[in-house]
Amino acid sequence: MPNLASMSFFIPELILSAVALILFIFALVSDKAGKKGEYASVIAIAGLLASAVFVLKNFNIGSPPLFWGLLVLDKPAAFFKEIFIITALIVIIFSQRSNELRAGANDSAEYYSLLVGSVLGMNLLASANNLLMIYLALEFVSLMSFILVGFARGSSRSSEAALKYVLYGAVASGVFLYGASLYYGLTGTLDIKSFLTISPSPHLTISLAGLFILAGFLYKIAAVPMHAWCPDAYEGAPTPITAFLSVAPKAAGFAVLMRVFSAAGDGFNWPLIIAVISAATMTFGNLAAIPQTNVKRLLAYSSIAHAGYLLMGVASGTPRGAEAVYFYFAAYLVMNLGAFLVVQIIANTSPPLMGGDIGEGGRESLAAYKGLGRRGASGAILGITMTIFLLSLTGIPPFVGFIGKFYIFAAVMDAKLYWLAFIGIANSVVSLYYYMRIVKTIFFDEPADAVQPAFSSRRLAAILGVLSFATIFIGLYWQWLSNIVAAVIA
Amino acid sequence: MKGYFPLFLLLQTGMTGVFVALDFFLFYFFWEVMLLPMYFLIGIWGGPRREYAAIKFFLYTLVGSVMMLLVMIAFYFYSEGNTFNILTLMDQSVHIGPMTAHNFRLLCWLGLMIAFAIKVPVFPFHTWLPDAHVEAPTAISVILAGILLKMGTYGMIRFCYPIFPDITFEFAKWIAVFGMINIVYGALCAMAQKDFKRLIAYSSISHMGFCLLGMASFTNEGMNGAVLQMFNHGTITAQLFLIVGIIYDRVHHRDLEGFGGLAHIMPRYAVWTAIAFFAALGLPGLSGFISEALVFLGAFKMWPWYTAVSVSGVVLTAAYVLWTYQRVFLGKINEKYKNLPEISWRETVTLAPLALIVVILGVYPKAMLDIMNATLVGINQLFVK
Amino acid sequence: MQLEYYLIIGLILFLLGLYTCLTRVNAIGMLMGIELMLNAAGLNFVAFSHFNGNHIDGHIMAIFIIVLAAAEAVVALAVLLAIYKRFKVIDTDKVVTLKE
Numbered sequence: 012m013p014n015l016a017s018m019s020f021f022i023p024e025l026i027l028s029a030v031a032l033i034l035f036i037f038a039l040v041s042d043k044a045g046k047k048g049e050y051a052s053v054i055a056i057a058g059l060l061a062s063a064v065f066v067l068k069n070f071n072i073g074s075p076p077l078f079w080g081l082l083v084l085d086k087p088a089a090f091f092k093e094i095f096i097i098t099a100l101i102v103i104i105f106s107q108r109s110n111e112l113r114a115g116a117n118d119s120a121e122y123y124s125l126l127v128g129s130v131l132g133m134n135l136l137a138s139a140n141n142l143l144m145i146y147l148a149l150e151f152v153s154l155m156s157f158i159l160v161g162f163a164r165g166s167s168r169s170s171e172a173a174l175k176y177v178l179y180g181a182v183a184s185g186v187f188l189y190g191a192s193l194y195y196g197l198t199g200t201l202d203i204k205s206f207l208t209i210s211p212s213p214h215l216t217i218s219l220a221g222l223f224i225l226a227g228f229l230y231k232i233a234a235v236p237m238h239a240w241c242p243d244a245y246e247g248a249p250t251p252i253t254a255f256l257s258v259a260p261k262a263a264g265f266a267v268l269m270r271v272f273s274a275a276g277d278g279f280n281w282p283l284i285i286a287v288i289s290a291a292t293m294t295f296g297n298l299a300a301i302p303q304t305n306v307k308r309l310l311a312y313s314s315i316a317h318a319g320y321l322l323m324g325v326a327s328g329t330p331r332g333a334e335a336v337y338f339y340f341a342a343y344l345v346m347n348l349g350a351f352l353v354v355q356i357i358a359n360t361s362p363p364l365m366g367g368d369i370g371e372g373g374r375e376s377l378a379a380y381k382g383l384g385r386r387g388a389s390g391a392i393l394g395i396t397m398t399i400f401l402l403s404l405t406g407i408p409p410f411v412g413f414i415g416k417f418y419i420f421a422a423v424m425d426a427k428l429y430w431l432a433f434i435g436i437a438n439s440v441v442s443l444y445y446y447m448r449i450v451k452t453i454f455f456d457e458p459a460d461a462v463q464p465a466f467s468s469r470r471l472a473a474i475l476g477v478l479s480f481a482t483i484f485i486g487l488y489w490q491w492l493s494n495i496v497a498a499v500i501a
Numbered sequence: 502m503k504g505y506f507p508l509f510l511l512l513q514t515g516m517t518g519v520f521v522a523l524d525f526f527l528f529y530f531f532w533e534v535m536l537l538p539m540y541f542l543i544g545i546w547g548g549p550r551r552e553y554a555a556i557k558f559f560l561y562t563l564v565g566s567v568m569m570l571l572v573m574i575a576f577y578f579y580s581e582g583n584t585f586n587i588l589t590l591m592d593q594s595v596h597i598g599p600m601t602a603h604n605f606r607l608l609c610w611l612g613l614m615i616a617f618a619i620k621v622p623v624f625p626f627h628t629w630l631p632d633a634h635v636e637a638p639t640a641i642s643v644i645l646a647g648i649l650l651k652m653g654t655y656g657m658i659r660f661c662y663p664i665f666p667d668i669t670f671e672f673a674k675w676i677a678v679f680g681m682i683n684i685v686y687g688a689l690c691a692m693a694q695k696d697f698k699r700l701i702a703y704s705s706i707s708h709m710g711f712c713l714l715g716m717a718s719f720t721n722e723g724m725n726g727a728v729l730q731m732f733n734h735g736t737i738t739a740q741l742f743l744i745v746g747i748i749y750d751r752v753h754h755r756d757l758e759g760f761g762g763l764a765h766i767m768p769r770y771a772v773w774t775a776i777a778f779f780a781a782l783g784l785p786g787l788s789g790f791i792s793e794a795l796v797f798l799g800a801f802k803m804w805p806w807y808t809a810v811s812v813s814g815v816v817l818t819a820a821y822v823l824w825t826y827q828r829v830f831l832g833k834i835n836e837k838y839k840n841l842p843e844i845s846w847r848e849t850v851t852l853a854p855l856a857l858i859v860v861i862l863g864v865y866p867k868a869m870l871d872i873m874n875a876t877l878v879g880i881n882q883l884f885v886k
Numbered sequence: 887m888q889l890e891y892y893l894i895i896g897l898i899l900f901l902l903g904l905y906t907c908l909t910r911v912n913a914i915g916m917l918m919g920i921e922l923m924l925n926a927a928g929l930n931f932v933a934f935s936h937f938n939g940n941h942i943d944g945h946i947m948a949i950f951i952i953v954l955a956a957a958e959a960v961v962a963l964a965v966l967l968a969i970y971k972r973f974k975v976i977d978t979d980k981v982v983t984l985k986e
Contacts, residue, residue: 143947150954157961161968168983170968177962178916178978182907184958185923188951189900192930196893199934201943408533417570424574436567443563447540447556455544455552 017077020069020084023062023092027131030058031124038120048119052103055123059103059130063096066134080202081144087337088138090499091266094340095133098259099126101348101474105251108468110359111163112249122162126255129155133263142191142201142224145267149187149227152260153180160248160256172247179240183230190223203271221281224271231264232318235292242299245311246375250358253307254351257314258344261321265340269325269333282426286326290434293319297441306354306449307375310347313404316442317343323435324419327426330500335418337496342415342485346403349478353397356471357383360464380449382458389464394453396479401446403482406439411485418493505546508538509640516648520655525573525585529566532652536562539641539649547636554629554636561629565616572612575600591663603668610668613660620653621709624682634702639746642698646705646742647735654712654731658880662716666883670719677717677804683710684814692821697748697755700825701741704781707814708734714804714811715796719884723799724877725870730792732869733780733862737789740777740855744770747848748829751841757825762834763841770844771830773852780859782822783815788862892933899926913966913976917959924955 018025034051041047066089074085103126106112112122132151139145157180161173195201197217226237233241245253272281296316303309321343324336358374384394403410406417416439423432466472485492515535522528536559544555577583579600580590589595599605619626630650634642661669669676687707694700708730715727747770748763749755764771780787783794793815800808844852862869899922906919928951935944966976973981 143943143950146947147950147954150958154957154961157965161965164968167972170965170972171981171983173965174913174969174978174981177958177965178907178913178920181917181920181958181962182904182923185900185903185907185920185927188924188927189896189930191947192896192927192934195931195944195947196934196938199938199941201947402537407537408530413533417574420570421574421577424571425578432571436571439567440560440563443560444556447559451544451552451556454541455555 012075012077012079014078017075017082020072020075020077021082023065023069024131024134026058026062026065027127027134030055030062031128031131033058034120034124034127038124041120048122049107051120051123052107055103055127056100058127059096059100062130062134063093066092066096076140077138081141082135082138083140084138086499086501087266087269087333090337090496091137091262091340092134094262094344095130095137095259098255098262098344098348099130101478102126102251102255102259104470104474105254105348105352105355106249108359108471109249109251109355111166111169112251122159125155125159125162129159129255130259133259133266136263137266139267140203140270142194142203145203145271146184146188146191149231149267150184152231152263153184156180156252156256156260159252160244162252163249166247166249168247169249170247172244175240175247176244179237180230183227183237186223187227187230190220190225190227193217193220194224222284225268225281225284228264228268228271229288232261232268232321233315234288234318234322235295235315238292238295238315238318241315242308242311245314246305246308250307250351250355253311254348254355257310257347257351258340261314261318262340262344265321265325265336269336272325273328273333282326282328285322286428286431289319289322289326290431291319292316292322293438294434295319297438297445300442300445303445304377305375306377306380307351309377309445309449310350310354313442313446314347316438317347317404319438320416320419320435323423323428323431326431327422327428329422329426331425332422334493334496334500335415335422337499338418338489338493339415341492341496342403342411345478345481345485346400346410346412349396349475349482350400350404352471352475352478353393353400356393356466356475357464360462377449377452378459380452381456382453383464384454386458386461387463389466390458392475393464396475397453398450399479399482401449403486405443405446407443409483409486411482411489414486414489504541508541512538512542512644516644516652519652523587525576525587525590527585528587529569529573532566532569535649535652536566539645542641543633543637546638546641549636550632551636554632557629558633561619561622561626565619565626568612569616572609572616575605575609587659587664593666606665606668610661610665610672613665614657617653617656617661618679620656621650621683621713622653622706623679623709623713624686624706627683627687627706630706631699631702634705634742635696635698639742639749642742642746643739646701646738650705650709651731651735654709654716654727657716658728662880663883670884673717673719674804676713677800677807680710680713680715680717681807681811681814683707683713684811685710685817688814688817688821692817692824695757697757697825697829698742698745699755700757700821701738701745704741704818704821705734705738707818708738708781710811710814711793711796714800714808715792718796718799718803719881720799720802721874721878721881722795723803724881725874726792726795726797726799728873728877729788729862729866729869730796733788733792733859736855736858736862737777737780740773740852740859741781743848743851743855744774744777747844752838757828760829760835760838761832762830763838764830765834766838766841767843769849773844773849773856774830775826776856776859777852778822778826780863782819786860786863788859788866791863791866889933889937892929896926896930896933899923899929911977911979913962913969913978916978917962917966921955921959924951927951 034054069084070089074083076083129152132148132155136148136152139148157173157177160176161170163169193216230237293316296312296319300309300312321336321339324332357379383390403412406412420432512535515531518531522531540555540559544551576590579598581595581597622630684707687703687710691700691703711730712727715723780789783790797808903919903922907916910916928948931944931948935941969981970976
């Protein structure tokens with residue numbers, strides 16, 4: 012489809028670009044000290060909502076290739092776009108009441124601008140159909156995330172996290188590009204569809220190109236062996252950004268991974284390679300999470316493990332597998348954001364539940380959760396909701412995580428990857444241990460003092476309620492969500 | 502205490518659900534739902550090592566249930582019409598694809614069997630049980646012994662038997678062997694215990710062995726005996742745990758050597774204990790005897806040698822039960838406990854109905870057997886070649 | 887000139903870049919390594935497109951690589967400045983407050 016005709020299908024992205032730019036200008040011209048961030052966040056929310064509406068409007072139009080095939084507007088792309096937007100909306104609400112970000116309240120308009128920009132990049136990544144577009148979108152998302160991770164300028168660990176993230180990211184994109192160049196040389200095109208046109212015999216160079224390209228995507232989803240940045244970046248970033256990174260860019264990575272490696276056909280046995288990576292990723296994530304004492308870092312490792320579970324769905328290489336991945340992302344969004352929200356509320360409580368600064372032994376450490384369930388009503392609520400999210404992450408009914416895992420395992424069994432299913436269930440059991448360690452600390456340990464955590468704001472309490480309700484509700488009544496997912500596949 | 506009763510009711514929900522579910526997915530759902538409240542009940546209201554016991558219980562059971570999850574999914578894909586309906590799955594003709602191949606069936610059977618065996622618990626998987634029992638509060642121990650353990654044997658009869666009759670028949674020998682090990686090993690371990698509650702936990706393992714042995718016999722007597730034993734174990738062991746709870750409330754320890762002569766101090770308590778103890782060792786006239794006798798009667802036809810060894814378990818049971826009674830209730834009065842209050846009416850009310858059932862079923866087992874006979878004969882029909 | 891020469895130079899550049907990234911602890915050094923890798927890919931793209939009848943895609947890609955490499959360097963250097971202000975070093979092995 013030529014450029015001008017494509018524009019009418021490009022409205023969601025246009026809105027996002029406009030909003031990002033408006034926010035930048037707003038940051039420059041506005042002099043409403045103190046209220047600036049609040050206004051900016053409202054503009055961002057409005058823009059994201061408008062964009063979401065137009066994405067939905069374009070849901071059922073087939074899959075037209077836009078801009079001469081650089082982008083394709085199919086249903087999975089639309090689904091992922093909604094995931095990004097919903098995540099961003101929830102994270103914006105987190106950010107409005109985050110102490111870490113309030114330190115730099117003067118540039119909060121830029122913060123929201125970057126967030127919207129990052130959603131724009133992910134939207135492009137989800138529908139990119141050409142290596143050039145993929146590269147541009149990948150870099151766009153990465154650049155935004157680098158800045159967001161380092162956004163808490165008063166904090167040295169935020170800068171350190173950003174440094175590690177940038178260096179790993181740049182190396183990953185270099186590797187990806189080199190793979191892309193080999194691919195271009197072999198096929199004479201940047202269109203990813205032509206993976207199919209190369210002879211199916213596993214040719215060394217094309218396999219190498221494929222592996223290098225894969226490495227770029229694995230970096231985005233924090234899968235082994237490209238995971239090393241993840242714990243540091245997640246721990247150092249402001250908590251709302253950690254929550255954002257753990258869901259949205261990961262989803263974007265999966266969107267493009269599934270697009271490229273489903274178009275790749277089965278000439279090179281990608282499913283097997285992805286299955287091995289999946290097994291390694293979840294095993295590493297779960298084992299490394301066990302000794303962690305910082306809850307944020309623990310959740311970072313758990314998110315690596317979840318990337319592994321999700322890769323199981325990709326590895327099955329069937330529509331059922333794709334369906335499972337989509338479903339799991341919806342589930343993962345709810346429960347993971349919820350867990351990070353509790354971390355944020357606990358860390359922001361003042362006076363702190365644990366004395367000291369933020370790092371070791373501080374307010375994000377497991378010690379701050381000691382006896383949380385016995386610290387009055389607010390403590391009990393936080394404890395119970397955290398338990399709900401963690402059990403859901405483990406995959407215990409009646410929570411949504413179980414249904415997600417059920418679909419994933421069903422897809423893997425359907426693809427006859429029994430060994431992978433065994434590794435998957437073994438990992439589920441391991442993950443129970445470290446999630447339960449948090450639950451144990453919350454309910455079984457005695458609190459060190461009588462300080463009660465306080466909900467710093469009503470809107471965080473409300474969003475916490477919504478997320479935990481969704482975790483239970485979808486866990487009991489998931490048919491509508493699986494209908495949506497089935498519609499995405501159809 | 503605020504959280505205790507909601508959790509207790511949730512536990513009840515899960516257990517009821519497990520026993521009424523006729524859909525595999527629903528069964529699994531309730532099976533897992535039940536884990537959560539149990540974990541918290543042991544972990545929050547338990548004894549000194551409660552955290553360890555709670556997580557051990559959770560991990561062990563989860564290992565089993567994730568295997569069940571895989572088998573469940575396999576059933577979905579390899580049954581005609583992709584069903585989770587247990588009644589449909591009993592019909593062997595709906596099994597398709599790999600589910601008709603022997604080795605795959607064996608794998609599935611094993612997955613289910615291990616999941617249930619952990620719950621029973623069968624010998625190599627039993628170590629969570631003493632810990633959980635010792636640390637759990639009395640009421641939870643009663644539920645654990647009385648109902649939770651039966652979920653394992655119930656599962657075997659509900660799933661492994663009718664859905665995989667061929668594999669079950671092929672490996673019946675091993676069920677019998679593990680039943681035998683449970684009986685003898687449980688009894689021997691019980692004998693060595695110094696902690697009252699731990700002793701009963703091991704006796705519980707021993708008694709569940711009878712269920713396995715009876716189930717492995719494929720005779721009407723054996724099956725009836727096994728299921729009756731499940732019920733009787735529920736009433737008898739529940740009493741035993743209540744009895745331990747009563748004395749623990751008063752003296753705050755469970756060391757068997759630390760009592761002595763309680764029969765003189767608390768005579769009524771001693772009588773209630775005697776009823777439960779004699780029922781546990783299989784005294785004729787009490788319900789434990791009927792089920793054990795039926796199990797041996799049935800099992801001897803099929804597995805004479807294993808049964809013969811298992812009978813020694815009865816002797817061992819008598820030994821540790823009587824020895825325990827002697828240590829706690831007879832002998833020299835421990836001066837420290839001279840003024841212990843007698844059993845209260847509230848405690849009597851919890852024990853009396855259970856004791857009544859034990860006596861009634863001891864003289865009139867038909868009341869139970871009539872209810873279950875038809876079903877069990879039906880299941881046995883599957884194995885009549 | 888044959889295609890192979892370009893590819894070999896590209897490969898050498900790429901490997902040098904990767905080697906630099908993996909062995910250097912100085913963040914500026916790593917950035918230089920990254921530039922090498924990006925330029926290796928860029929060289930490959932141009933070479934391939936030249937020997938493929940001046941196919942336009944490769945040239946465009948190369949231009950974008952140059953642009954994005956600059957953008958990436960800007961962000962990376964900004965982060966490095968922040969790091970330097972705080973830690974007074976830019977060696978990645980010394981900038982450690984997050985535990986391994």
